[in-house]
Amino acid sequence: MGKTLAEKILSEKSGIDARAGDIVIAPVDTVFAQDGTGPLAIRQFQASGFQKLANPASTIFFLDHNAPTPTKELSNDHLLIRDFARKCGACLSDIGEGICHQVIAESYAGPGDIIVGADSHTVTAGALCAFATGMGSTDIAIAFALGKTWFRVPPSIKVNVRGRFPKMVSAKDLILYLIGKIGADGATYMSLEFGGSTIDRMPVSQRLTIANMTVEAGAKTGLFPSDEVTKKYLESRGRGVKWRPLQPDTDAIYEQAIEINAAKLEPMVSKPHTVDNTARVTEVKGTRVHQVFIGTCTNGRLDDLAITARILKGKKRHHDTRLLVAPASKEVLLDAIKAGYIKTLIQAGAIILPPGCAACVGGHQGILGNGEVCLSTANRNFKGRMGNPNAFIYLSSPATAAASAITGVITDPREIA
Amino acid sequence: MLRGKAFKFGDDISTDLIQPGRYNYLRSNLPELAKHVLEDADPTFASRVKRGDFIVAGKNFGLGSSREHAPTILKLAGVSAVLAKSVARIFFRNAINVGLPVLICDTDKINDGDELEIDLASGTISDLTNNSKLTSGKIPDVMLKILSEGGLVPYIKKYGDFKV
Numbered sequence: 001m002g003k004t005l006a007e008k009i010l011s012e013k014s015g016i017d018a019r020a021g022d023i024v025i026a027p028v029d030t031v032f033a034q035d036g037t038g039p040l041a042i043r044q045f046q047a048s049g050f051q052k053l054a055n056p057a058s059t060i061f062f063l064d065h066n067a068p069t070p071t072k073e074l075s076n077d078h079l080l081i082r083d084f085a086r087k088c089g090a091c092l093s094d095i096g097e098g099i100c101h102q103v104i105a106e107s108y109a110g111p112g113d114i115i116v117g118a119d120s121h122t123v124t125a126g127a128l129c130a131f132a133t134g135m136g137s138t139d140i141a142i143a144f145a146l147g148k149t150w151f152r153v154p155p156s157i158k159v160n161v162r163g164r165f166p167k168m169v170s171a172k173d174l175i176l177y178l179i180g181k182i183g184a185d186g187a188t189y190m191s192l193e194f195g196g197s198t199i200d201r202m203p204v205s206q207r208l209t210i211a212n213m214t215v216e217a218g219a220k221t222g223l224f225p226s227d228e229v230t231k232k233y234l235e236s237r238g239r240g241v242k243w244r245p246l247q248p249d250t251d252a253i254y255e256q257a258i259e260i261n262a263a264k265l266e267p268m269v270s271k272p273h274t275v276d277n278t279a280r281v282t283e284v285k286g287t288r289v290h291q292v293f294i295g296t297c298t299n300g301r302l303d304d305l306a307i308t309a310r311i312l313k314g315k316k317r318h319h320d321t322r323l324l325v326a327p328a329s330k331e332v333l334l335d336a337i338k339a340g341y342i343k344t345l346i347q348a349g350a351i352i353l354p355p356g357c358a359a360c361v362g363g364h365q366g367i368l369g370n371g372e373v374c375l376s377t378a379n380r381n382f383k384g385r386m387g388n389p390n391a392f393i394y395l396s397s398p399a400t401a402a403a404s405a406i407t408g409v410i411t412d413p414r415e416i417a
Numbered sequence: 418m419l420r421g422k423a424f425k426f427g428d429d430i431s432t433d434l435i436q437p438g439r440y441n442y443l444r445s446n447l448p449e450l451a452k453h454v455l456e457d458a459d460p461t462f463a464s465r466v467k468r469g470d471f472i473v474a475g476k477n478f479g480l481g482s483s484r485e486h487a488p489t490i491l492k493l494a495g496v497s498a499v500l501a502k503s504v505a506r507i508f509f510r511n512a513i514n515v516g517l518p519v520l521i522c523d524t525d526k527i528n529d530g531d532e533l534e535i536d537l538a539s540g541t542i543s544d545l546t547n548n549s550k551l552t553s554g555k556i557p558d559v560m561l562k563i564l565s566e567g568g569l570v571p572y573i574k575k576y577g578d579f580k581v
Contacts, residue, residue, distance in 0.1 A: 025579050065441070066441060073442040074441065135510065138568070139569065184429060184477055188503065189506050220506055362439050382434065
């Protein structure tokens with residue numbers, strides 16, 4: 001009987017023949033926390049009586065969620081993290097380096113790895129075929145100390161995607177469509193495993209967008225095969241040695257298979273206040289937008305900024321619509337400067353925020369006013385998510401967001417380009 | 418045996434609703450953060466909840482962010498257990514890790530304000546107001562062991578490792 005990707009990775013790492021439903025203990029290749037979850041993880045690590053990290057070189061703290069900090073309390077949390085990282089020899093990814101998930105993809109993750117992070121979007125690294133999953137601060141504290149954790153081997157849902165995306169339709173529209181179809185708990189405790197000709201051609205940047213949002217369907221992990229695309233990406237990052245091929249067995253057992261024809265997809269949005277409250281852009285077009293936010297671990301990569309710049313080139317944002325752009329990492333920002341995207345965006349009226357989570361989490365850099373509507377390329381639109389429970393968040397692709405920044409209302413990008 | 422009043426909530430109560438991100442600056446001051454628990458779902462909850470009371474929710478409770486502060490401040494506010502039709506994965510693990518019991522059951526039959534009595538060992542939920550009984554689903558042994566020690570920190574202090 002064949003194995004899914006999740007079963008393969010957890011079997012290999014735990015040393016037992018693991019099947020869906022089994023409980024295994026496995027070593028972790030990379031373990032991390034961010035500035036929102038790190039302080040509690042440090043306190044739980046200390047409360048458990050630990051002093052030493054199992055693997056300092058693969059233990060990372062990211063200062064990305066509230067960075068630079070807007071309050072003295074958060075500055076003190078940063079101090080706690082800096083001090084702990086220095087004393088224990090952990091790696092520190094400082095303010096401005098980028099969002100944890102983007103930096104993990106750029107510099108750490110590889111096929112067959114197990115990655116645990118104190119952040120729900122840790123699933124992003126599944127794009128590189130790493131079994132990556134989010135946990136809370138205490139689980140991460142124990143993984144810091146022991147270098148391992150326990151897992152229930154998840155059953156898997158196979159998502160087969162075939163066909164070419166129509167113009168102005170991308171990975172974001174695909175994952176919003178899928179979440180709308182299966183619901184916010186449609187893959188709870190499960191692994192969502194992607195394949196098919198569309199996935200075979202898809203660059204890592206877009207695979208990251210999809211893997212990132214698998215948790216919005218409740219998934220424990222979202223896995224892509226490790227193939228030539230993965231290999232080229234790792235080589236481009238100077239990490240070619242991390243590559244090896246990894247595919248699910250052809251006779252693997254799945255709970256369910258979902259077939260999607262990419263050619264039939266349209267630009268999608270999630271309406272307030274849940275991610276699975278999806279609609280086609282055509283159903284909500286004309287909705288007034290006060291703020292457009294382009295960035296995050298979902299859509300803050302170079303090709304996201306490229307399509308944004310292409311749509312905004314020579315145009316201006318609507319005078320009553322703020323346009324915030326936050327590159328996902330320092331590398332993305334540098335590449336975007338080199339490509340001329342940043343200049344184009346500033347000329348179009350964009351405000352460029354430092355690499356990091358920016359307005360996504362509601363702590364700083366773009367909190368919404370009462371009754372305001374934001375069209376965001378992020379992954380969550382929960383009530384209060386962007387700092388105000390009396391505001392409304394729609395989610396979309398960068399193309400839809402850029403087109404809407406020009407008109408000031410939700411706009412079908414196919415009508416602009 | 419746990420005893421308290423039911424506070425009913427609907428489906429999809431996110432960790433953003435339980436611990437709004439705008440209060441992230443209070444994450445190193447948990448008693449203060451707990452004053453804002455569930456504020457965006459019910460602004461009166463924190464002032465009404467009493468020690469021992471229960472959260473009784475619909476499906477997918479605790480979806481979203483991995484913030485362990487969510488179950489931690491529920492517990493600090495006095496909540497003695499969460500009852501829901503289903504819970505999101507990370508919240509489930511976090512709740513057990515901080516010693517907050519989670520019971521999966523059909524919560525439709527429980528009304529807001531009902532007086533409940535819960536026997537954790539057998540998973541029996543008695544609704545003393547409408548005189549009915551429910552049984553909760555079983556949670557994995559590994560989690561039961563962690564819960565019976567009061568959470569993952571006391572569990573690890575006792576065993577030094579995972580005993581699966």
